Amino acid sequence: MLRSKIAGIGMYVPENVVTNNDLLRYMDSSDEWIQERTGIKERRYAHRTKETTTTMAVEACKIAIERAGITPVDVDFIVFATLSPDYYFPGCGVLVQRAMKMKEIGALDVRNQCSGFIYALSVADQFIRSGMYKNILVIGSEKHSFGLDFSTRGRNVSVIFGDGAGACILQPTEQEHKGILSTHLHSNGESAEILAMYNPGTHANYWTEQKLADFDEAERGEMFMSHAMIDGAQNFPFMDGPAVFKKAVIKFPEVVMEALHANQYNTSDLNMLITHQANLRISQYIQQKLGLQNNQVYNNIEYYGNTTAASIPIALCEAWEKGKIKEGDLVCLAAFGSGFTWASALLRW
Ligand SMILES: CC(C)(COP(=O)(O)OP(=O)(O)OC[C@H]1O[C@@H](n2cnc3c(N)ncnc32)[C@H](O)[C@@H]1OP(=O)(O)O)[C@@H](O)C(=O)NCCC(=O)NCCS
Numbered sequence: 001m002l003r004s005k006i007a008g009i010g011m012y013v014p015e016n017v018v019t020n021n022d023l024l025r026y027m028d029s030s031d032e033w034i035q036e037r038t039g040i041k042e043r044r045y046a047h048r049t050k051e052t053t054t055t056m057a058v059e060a061c062k063i064a065i066e067r068a069g070i071t072p073v074d075v076d077f078i079v080f081a082t083l084s085p086d087y088y089f090p091g092c093g094v095l096v097q098r099a100m101k102m103k104e105i106g107a108l109d110v111r112n113q114c115s116g117f118i119y120a121l122s123v124a125d126q127f128i129r130s131g132m133y134k135n136i137l138v139i140g141s142e143k144h145s146f147g148l149d150f151s152t153r154g155r156n157v158s159v160i161f162g163d164g165a166g167a168c169i170l171q172p173t174e175q176e177h178k179g180i181l182s183t184h185l186h187s188n189g190e191s192a193e194i195l196a197m198y199n200p201g202t203h204a205n206y207w208t209e210q211k212l213a214d215f216d217e218a219e220r221g222e223m224f225m226s227h228a229m230i231d232g233a234q235n236f237p238f239m240d241g242p243a244v245f246k247k248a249v250i251k252f253p254e255v256v257m258e259a260l261h262a263n264q265y266n267t268s269d270l271n272m273l274i275t276h277q278a279n280l281r282i283s284q285y286i287q288q289k290l291g292l293q294n295n296q297v298y299n300n301i302e303y304y305g306n307t308t309a310a311s312i313p314i315a316l317c318e319a320w321e322k323g324k325i326k327e328g329d330l331v332c333l334a335a336f337g338s339g340f341t342w343a344s345a346l347l348r349w
Helices: 031-038 053-067 092-099 113-129 152-158 189-194 227-231 241-262 280-290 308-321
Strands: 003-012 017-019 042-044 077-081 106-110 136-142 164-173 179-187 272-275 330-337 341-348
Touching (some): 031 280, 077 113, 106 113, 113 136, 113 179, 113 330, 113 341, 189 241, 241 280, 272 308
Parallel strands (some): 272 330
Antiparallel strands (some): 003 179, 136 164, 179 341
């Protein structure tokens, strides 16, 4: 049976470390509040003009490609997950293809926010299982620091997010008990607006009773991004934190158990659970709910914040580099976020 395995993994985080105290220059908050509510001590911010979501991804890709023992021209498909693309369009996949001088291969961008990497992995997994491709580059990368509201008004969101990238090469394997065993993808758009960036967009207030943006009187155009939207700070992410929290602590354990049960495993079989690094309190709740020991989970949100689509590949790469994931280990990846979308993947390393 053909399965896909992670043949190489890499990560990149910018040099610039930003502590909680550094943020106090812009907003009314405290190191104590941020650590207590989120677990975050510091995060990395990309260089304002010299680093982009794509350039960070390229650094992670170089490592993943080298570790897989291939070269960029061997890559036959790209799946790129991000919510902070270099351009509104085209997506970042083609920019990686260009930057890494790859062949004229397919490049697909995935817009599933915090679940983006698992969705990307699942798409790539299907292409490998069908025999269509042999070296797929799967990427999660985010440059959040370019578009957060750093005033006190935006502090519930801006203290959480950080920049970084992770990538892996998926290859086919016929080895029994190796590679991705299954992936599980879900969505429920009922609460799409409680964790969202509304503008620029084409919604024109269609979906909600509540007015999300001001549109001026122009007969055509000027609805995508207007001066009024910018003046009203409507171009920043919005999050109802407590509502997200409540849903996340239900869906995370559910989707982990779904992956384990689909493969006739239980929590005691699990060597490592890597959850999307949304908030340390959420990760700790999941650990407790599933009855997992400390050596069965890996968290690094303390040092990178929430890097959305990049958080799982960064944590997976770091855990593997530290020797916490070994050949043959049963590893579960799980994510929940904006949409809402949530997902899991179970793999034998
Ligand atoms: C965002 C989050 C940390 C906020 O923590 P919380 O305990 O729920 O806090 P609340 O939003 O209820 O706000 C409590 C108070 O802290 C204040 N506050 C918000 N951000 C603050 C900050 N950075 N510094 C200081 N105070 C802050 C609020 O204004 C509020 O004050 P009030 O009670 O006077 O109105 C938390 O809800 C969370 O982590 N949610 C999940 C978010 C997430 O994971 N998002 C990523 C998507 S996967």
